[in-house]
Amino acid sequence: MKILQNYLYSKFISLLHITQIRTKIIFLGATTLTLLLIISVNNYNRSRLTENLCILNMKNISKIVTTSNAIQEIQRERGISYTQHLSSLNNKESLSIQRNSTDAALYKLFQLNQNYIETKKYLSTLRDSIDNKRISSEEIFSQYILIVSSLLEEISNINTIPIQGMEQLSTIEVKKIFFAKEKLGLLRALISLKLQNKNALDVKKAEIKYLYYQYNTIIDDVIQSNNVEIADRLKKFAQLETSKKTFNFVEESIRSENLNLDPSKWFSISTQTIDDLQATCAQALSISSDTLNNSAAQAIRDSLFFLLFNIAISIIIAFFVITIVYSIYFPLEKITNFINEATQNDFNCSLDFHSRNEFGIIAKNINKLIIDVKTLLTEKDFIAYHDSLTGIYNRHKFIEEFNKELKRSDRHNHNIAFAIMDIDKFKHINDEYGHNIGDLVLKTLADVIKENIRETDCFARWGGEEFVLLLPETEQKGAIALAEKIRNAVEKKNFNLASNVTISIGVSTYNKGETLESIYSRADKALYASKEQGRNQVTFNFDA
Structure with a gap:
């Protein structure tokens, strides 16, 4: 048995010596590409791509959540500032508490993107104008709207990337709900004005009606979308007691001139409704984030599997690679070392290498080329430095x-x-x-x-x-x-x-x-x- 093994080994080595380099390379390339590239690399890269896309989408969802929280606080601050300015109340404590909450939300937003520093500066200027009574109620309202609108635009520009094999995330529908929530916030402010200023009834009635129409249009569009989960959550939101009271009073304010409701009570109910809508969005985003997190974890497991599979395949073909490269590496190393030596010694040497394969032909032609190069260099130097x-x-x-x-x-x-x-x-x-x-x-x-x-x-x-x-x-x-x-x-x-x-x-x-x-x-x-x-x-x- 041992004799047979030695005989087969000697025959194999002999075959390696006489086989052309081209055949060896084709064999090596076919084996490697078939076992590694086709089976492993494609799947490994796909898993890594899925993992990276999940992580990127989670970051974008985090940005949406942080921005929406900042919008929520600014909307509350707008409502308090606006109603207090209209009613000439001086409840500095509640306004100060809300401003601190707004600043905390903006600070988190600033940590994600320092471009929001301009928003903070603009808000500080607006607050100063409110505190020193240098601005009208209408200007307070419109400038807060500008701040909220700029943040909503930022949210609309944050996109999640679809991932093959995963359900569509809820971010598109949630972003629409954020716009609907802003309409609800504007309704809260306008109805507060209507309750406190009877002279503004006719002026604000049309605006309230139009805002309520916009809100319903956006919500209906989301409910009719293909995202069943979001649609169900919005239906549950509409059945909440505070939601019913809020929207009933909105409809009453459109129909009736005489509203019998304490402004602070209206503000409290409508604020709770807005908070509930915010919670609905947060829950949807949380579910999307959890889905992405699970997908990223699975992608990491897949990547590890394909990596281990890669190693296993590499071990299997290692013998083939080593034996083939053995007959290529040493001749190449000798030729390479010779070329380096020849260039350093002005080609005053010759390559001592004899073989029946392509390397023998290469060595023979290298020696011929060196002779020609030495002749050309001599002629070149003479022509370059001598008068013809x-x-x-x-x-x-x-x-x-x-x-x-x-x-x-x-x-x-x-x-x-x-x-x-x-x-x-x-x-x-x-x-x-x-x-x-x-x-x-x-x-x-x-x-x-x-x-x-x-x-x-x-x-x-x-x-x-x-x-x-x-x-x-x-x-x-x-x-x-x-x-x-x-x-x-x-x-x-x-x-x-x-x-x-x-x-x-x-x-x-x-x-x-x-x-x-x-x-x-x-x-x-x-x-x-x-x-x-x-x-x-x-x-x-x-x-x-």
Whole structure:
């Protein structure tokens, strides 16, 4: 049995070595996607989404409850402030208690959203105007309505997200009931006015009738909706004794001119009815919140289940993944390490890897590519730093070398000399013999100068017929001597022209703190002086 196991194992390993990488990857991908993605990930993500949506909806319901509580307190404060202002009563204690309740509700609201600070400021200004009798009853009424309306608008903008597989939440219907409750609050205030001010009977009667119509329209719309639970709760609310007394008196105030009811008693009954309606909304929202909480808990359990299921599936396919990756990882690691080493060593190496699969082909082509890259880099560097005509350094390379030497000079405090060389009457050579001969003169001149300078000197073509020479660790005397040597060698060189080719040279030495521009400028002035004095000579610029 053990021999059979060893035989099968060796065959399996052998099969792994000869199987193409593409086949291994297809096998690995098919196994992983089939067992993990299709079975687990989709369900896991769905559970997590349900959980997040439940939590988000619970937060939104909490915002609705907190905002509705603040509206409830503001409505009560409106009723007390309005009726006391009309009746000229001075019951500061009840108003103060209610204002404290309102502030507590607004504080909770402010903790959810600091934008409500403006509502608090507006309310404080309104209270100050009421206390100092700077505002009429109508203005008190209308400004409280504005505050309540702004909060109702906030509630209408708080939306819950439908969740697949769950019943529709009651938030839409509850928000409608909040608007109906505001109509009821306005009815309470207007009828209070009607009871205390007989002169306002005709004016307020139409308003009371219209508000009562709006209230009934909203409630009927909610009852006729598909939410049976809310409809049942509203029907129970309508059967409450206080609700019957409230709505009977509202209907009586519409029909009759003479109302026999104490204003405080009316306020108490209607307030209780409004509180009952608020409680109806709170119960509906509480049930929705409990439903969401249970759904979120179930979603968490589902997520845990799918996570454990994921782990189980991963263990099952671990053997397949490890064996397949084994034959991929090590070749890739070797190739990757080699590539990193090659880039750090300017490609001065080769990849020692031999195999019959795709990695062997990759290694072979990498080695070929390295050879090509080394050739291209060499050519690129030469083209980038050398003049295409003369083969010596170009201006870009000269500036780079000059900056390096400048730093070295400042660090070790040694001298630098700089020379500019220009072919005399080069335009005449081009005009008389043609540009081909002119190019030949430039190349020959470059060869002559290279033969007469040191290996440490930096020689470059600056442009046109102008050449520059950097002489490290060279003082004035040595620079002038070398320049004369070059000038003399050029003058003696046979360029196969009717007359000799000569050059004029300007020389300067580096002063501490100078730049290439300044040392070039001084050498250029010296060159100009050589030209002015008859050409074919060396001039040194003594300017500091």
